[in-house]
Amino acid sequence: MFGMMQDRPLVVSMLLERMEGRFRGKEIVTAQADGVMRATFGDVADRVRRLVTVLDGLGVPADARVGTFGWNTQRHLELYVAVPSSGRVLHTINHRLFAEQLTFIVNDAADDVLFIDRSLLPIVWPLMKSFTTVRQIVVMDDGDSAEIPDDPRVRDYETLVADAEPANDQMFAVHDERSAASLCYTSGTTGQPKGVLYDHRSIILHALMLQTADAFGLGESDTIMPVVPMFHVNAWGLPYAALMCGAQLVMPGTATAPAELLGQIEQHSVTFTAAVTTVWRGALQHLGGHDLTSLRHIVCGGGAVPLSLSRAYDEAIGQPLRNAWGMTETSPVVTCAYLPPRTQLSREDARDLLAHPGVALPLTQLRVVGSDGKVVARDGKSTGELQAAGATIAAAYFGQSGPSASSSFTDDGWLRTGDVATIGPDGQLRIVDRTKDLIKSGGEWISSVELENEIMGHGDVVEAAVIAVPDDKWGERPLACVVAAPGTMLSPELIRQHLAGRVAKWWVPEQVLIVDEIPKTATGKFSKVALRDSVLGLDAT
Amino acid sequence: MFGMMQDRPLVVSMLLERMEGRFRGKEIVTAQADGVMRATFGDVADRVRRLVTVLDGLGVPADARVGTFGWNTQRHLELYVAVPSSGRVLHTINHRLFAEQLTFIVNDAADDVLFIDRSLLPIVWPLMKSFTTVRQIVVMDDGDSAEIPDDPRVRDYETLVADAEPANDQMFAVHDERSAASLCYTSGTTGQPKGVLYDHRSIILHALMLQTADAFGLGESDTIMPVVPMFHVNAWGLPYAALMCGAQLVMPGTATAPAELLGQIEQHSVTFTAAVTTVWRGALQHLGGHDLTSLRHIVCGGGAVPLSLSRAYDEAIGQPLRNAWGMTETSPVVTCAYLPPRTQLSREDARDLLAHPGVALPLTQLRVVGSDGKVVARDGKSTGELQAAGATIAAAYFGQSGPSASSSFTDDGWLRTGDVATIGPDGQLRIVDRTKDLIKSGGEWISSVELENEIMGHGDVVEAAVIAVPDDKWGERPLACVVAAPGTMLSPELIRQHLAGRVAKWWVPEQVLIVDEIPKTATGKFSKVALRDSVLGLDAT
Structure with missing residues (x-):
């Protein structure tokens, strides 16, 4: 019935x-190179309706992929709504990837048209001849001075929008919520990037979950600044949530330098913002010069939050950093940092809890599976591979016929995250390590993440990454690469002294390298692959 | 794609x-007659699993209706989860209806088995012979002393649960979220009651919407006491929301007298509660004797909130009453009272705004349609019939083949609510009247709801209801029935003096009756039908 x-x-x-x-x-x-662009949601809606007509006018096929190379801007937001509403698939592309990866991604997605911020033309246009399916380019003029190619395939966004009629509701072509809405490729630390094809249902459910009180609690009183790029998993879903709940939006565009971001928070009274650790670390030294009292919630994702960094924020502006956990495959937010009610925590303990991934949102499920294939106890100690299920979680990759085509999904349809984790009795998730980043020394596991966090707790350390190096006696041993704060006198021996008593004695790395910087992936995470390459001089697998 | x-x-x-x-x-x-019953969600989950097996053991067919006659209790909550999870349909029944209506409803739903609180046996058991489909009765012993019939069809809830094996996940039979989950009949102020058949999808989406920050913002830090009965539109969805977000639950059982309710709020530190206006009016005189500082949100539904009552609450305990709007057909919450951010309102203006229905939740849509069939402007002035759309809104009534079978739905699938309303530019809904309660005097409309609110603003008035009476000259004129506070000297003339200057002169009713009480429907709303019957001595249609 x-x-x-x-x-x-x-x-x-x-x-x-x-x-x-x-x-x-x-x-x-x-924020634009040539000033500030402002619009109301009503204006944006009108432009969205015109953009739907533009896509028809350009002859973009009914469910084709529409690629975007864009910063966080109003125009990118318009594409976020218009492309899926027209029945087509929004394919956001990370312009920081290598040229070969960009070519692979555009061709794998078979993009029919690309929308490109003018400032990104120098990256994309030279690759045009390598794109096998792209018929047209639409340039979004962000005030940059990059040359616009004199080519019949190149169109101007504003001209097209101005000349188009607004689409009516009958022209919104999607009637099945399982229809594809957007596509994002994983950053691909190993192997070729893989596409995740979100459906309309997952986008709407995810936007709703972010508004729940115990998640981000987003609402009309918020002013949201997504620093996390719109080419990266829908900017963690924040633009869609903002449009649903009526939060105002501040888009940093190309103004992503730390001082510029803080200036925008101050100028526009931003209440909620989200970025990866690297961004917040870079902004730390600029905090003093800004009134940031409007902020109520700073999300720090893309990895563990160094407690020392969170403490510095809390002491400077009264806001600790709050972790969240997710992946491209998970829409992305699955957990967010969370202080359980009715608990008495010291400020430091609260900061520590908020620096961890937190608890699963409604409609999502997490489990930790041991090496024997059995779900381990939720005791906060038993480790295993983290797996995820839910309507906002991928079942397969773009172009694959089904879950069985990939080792990333279990037989019963859960996503294998590749993270090693524990879950506590209260549901609190802790990421122990990436499966491939664990170090096996003398038959016992060493967590590179835990070692990194302890090292980054040293006041003179800016960043630290730990990798495994082969060892004749122990199989593997940890090697730490450490970036020292300017003007400090950090030494390997000081790092080892700092670790003594903080971790097991056999965890302390014999090799500590003081380096200028840690290589990052295109999404700002430590690139262990590149680090192994440069340190070990060999291809990591 | x-x-x-x-x-x-x-x-x-x-x-x-x-x-x-x-x-x-x-x-x-x-709260039980013989003391307090306590359990953890873990305990309840175990009992839910056993209850699924019990339903199988009783031979209840795969998608049969399971009727309940119950107060707000833990056992009723167990049925809320177990019956739909087993693939069957939970049919909650309002035991306050007339015997003929109860018989109609049970037979219309074709209930296979009834779960009945022991204290309600005296109401239900005498009707047993009129039920044509009920095979069995399961008694939930709530400590009442009502006699349990010695009959082979009568079973004991606790014995059945204790003897059953817990069901495993594979026994949860629902794989299509559009499957029917529960059934509730409208209170039927005119005509026979009509059943609304909720699906699993609507229940889960509704529970999620109640957790959004700008709706009720329910979360783990809440302790929720649903006073609104569990037989009435899923207790406004609060039990399901509580289970999803981990809020504690306080169930008043039969302890629904005003002082008892306040005592439970105090004893269990309730943060969130919801009931109809009548309940809060009754509790007003008892506020002084209780520490109610735990409360953060009091929902007052089932009609307009008298501003004078809200003011009295705000002054006594620092919490105004907050309106919400919905119907049996809408799951039920569609709007909740809402203060827009970044507005400076006086305390009185804020109370006034919170006394109104508020704004539509995410995933729901409202429109006001004029007599010409066109959607009217959102200007806060243009009136018309309120219509609703969304995945949590009914498309038809139980037993009907489709929307076209009823005048309650439009050709394009919206619910016709029967309310006359305006919507403001900011989305704020105002209910002007029920379509059938408008008074047409001299060709102009008079709002009975507005008149009632003004009259109830008089300090000596407990309740007031306004109906239309035929008038030779004007077509219709308003007639007011007023309940005076004990010991006051209210007169029709004093009411008319109070209204002068507050409403248009021609709105002031010539006829004002001071009465002992206003007849109520089974859900506690003013029964205009019964009032017309008694005042006019004729059958209202």
């Missing part, structure tokens, strides 16, 4: 009703 | 994972 509720699919175009109704006066502010 | 996210239906049984995992230690407390 079926229920008798209305058949209303969860689709991206439903956001338009809120943008045009209750929230039509809300503002989105974008 | 379809997305590649996991196929995870939104079904009631997904709540078990949270009850058994992260929230297993959360408590539910039930």
Whole structure:
């Protein structure tokens, strides 16, 4: 027997009703090279409707992929809504990848048209001849001075939008919420990047989950600044959540230098912002010069939050950093840092708890599976591979026929995250390590993440990464690469003294290298692959 | 092209994972005649699993309706989860209806088995012979002394649960989220009651919406006491939301007298509670005797909130009453009272705004349609019939083949609510009246709701209801029935003086009756039908 509720699919175009109704006066502010671009949600909705017509006019096939090379901007937001609403697939592309990867991704997705910020033309245009499916380019002029190619395939965004008629509701083509809405490739630390194809349902459910009180609690009183790029897993879903709940949006555009970000928080009274650790570490030294009292929540993702960094924020501006956990494959937010109610924690203990991934959002499930294939106890101690399930979690990669085509999914349809983790009785997730980053020394595991966190707790350390190096006696031993703060006198011996008593004696690395910087992936995470290459002079696998 | 996210239906049984995992230690407390019943969510989950087996053991067919006659209790909560998870349909029944209505409802739903609180046996058992489909009765012993019939069809809840094996996950039979989960009949102020058949999807989406920051913002830090009955639209969805977010639950059972309710709020540090206006009016005189500082949110639904009552609460305990709007057909919450951010309101203006329905939740849509069939402007002035759409809103009534079978739904699938309303530019909904309660005097409309609110603003008035009476000259004129506070000297003339200057002169009713009480429907709302019957001595239609 079926229920008798209305058949209303969860689709991206439903956001338009809120943008045009209750929230039509809300503002989105974008920093541009030539000044600030401002618009209301009502304006954006009108441009979204025109953009749907533009896609038709360009002859983009019904469910084609529409690639974007863009910063966090209003125009990118318009594409976020228009492309899926038109029935096509928004394919956001990370312009920081290597040229070969960009070519692979555009061709693998078979993008029909690319929307490109003018400032990114110098990266993308030279690759045009390597793209096998791209018919047209639409340039979004962000005030940069990059030359716009004189080529019949190149169109201007603003001209197209101005000349187009707004689409009506009947032109929003999606009636099945399982239809593909957007596509994002994993950053691919090993092997070729793999595409994750989100459906409309997962985008709407994820936006709703971010608004729940115990998640990010996003609402109309917020002003959200997504620093996390819009080419990276839908900017963690924040733009869609903002449009649904009527939060104002501040888009940093190309103004992503630490002082510029802080200036925008101050100028626009941002309440909620999110970025990877590297960004917050870079901004630390600039905190003093800004009034940041509007902030209520700073998400620090993409890895563990160094407690020392969070403490520095808390002491400087009264806001600790709050971790969240997710992956490209998980929409991405699955857990967010969380202080359980009715518990008495010292400020330091609270900061420590908030520096960890936290608990699973409604509609998502996590389990930790041991090497014997059995789910381990939720005791905060038993480790194993973290696996995830839910309507916001991938079942397969783009272009694969099903879960069985990949070792990333279990037989019963859960995502294998590749993280080693524990879950506590209260649901608190702790990431112990990446499966491939664990160090096996003398038959026992050493957590590179834990070692890194302890080393980064030293006041003179800016960053630290630990990798495994082959060892004749122990099999593997940890090697630490450490970036020292300017003007300090850090030495390997000081690091080893710092670690003594903080970790087991046999965890202390014999080899500590003081280096200028830790190589990063295109999404700002430590690149263990590149680090192994440069330190060991061999290809890591 | 379809997305590649996991196929995870939104079904009631997904709540078990949270009850058994992260929230297993959360408590539910039930007031019983013979003392307090306490259990953890983990205990409840175990009993839910046994209850699924019990339903199988009783031979209840795969998608049969399971009727309940119950107060707000832990056992009723167990049925809320177990019955839908087993694939069957939970049919909650309002025991305050007339005998003929109860018989109609049970037979219309074709209930296979009834679960009945012992204290309600005297109401239900005498009707047993009129029930054509009920094969068995399961008695939930709530400590009452009502005689339990010595009959082979009568079983004991606790014995059945204790003797059953817990069901495993494979026994949760629902794989399509559009499957029917529960059934509730409208209170039927006119005509026969009509059943609304909720699906699993609507229950889960509704529970999620209640957790959003700008709705009720329910979370783990809450202790929720649903006073609104569990037989009435899933107790406004609060039990399901509580299980999803880990809020503790306080169930008043039969202890629904005002002083008892306040005592439970104080004893269990309730943070969130919800009831109809009548309950809060009754509790007003007892506020002084209790420490109610734990409360953060009091929902007052089932009609407009009298501003004078809200003011009295705010002055006594620092919490105004907050309105919400919905119907049996809408799961039920569609709007909740809301203060827009960044506005400076006086305390009185804020109370006034919170006394109104507020704004639509995410995933729901409202529109006001004029008599010409066109959607009216969102200007806060243009009135028309309120219509609703969304995945949590009914498309048809139980037993009907489709929307076209009823005038309650539009051709394009929206619910016609029967309320006359305006929507403001900021999305704020105002209910002007029920379509059938408007008074047409001299060709102009008079709002009975507005008149009632003004009259109830008089300090000596306890309750007031306004109906239309035929008038030779004007067509219709308003007639007010007013209940005076004990010991006051209220007169029709004093009411008319109070209204002068507060409403248009021609709105002031010539006829004002001072009465002992206003007749109520089974859900505590003013029964205009019964009032017309008694005042006019004729059958209202």
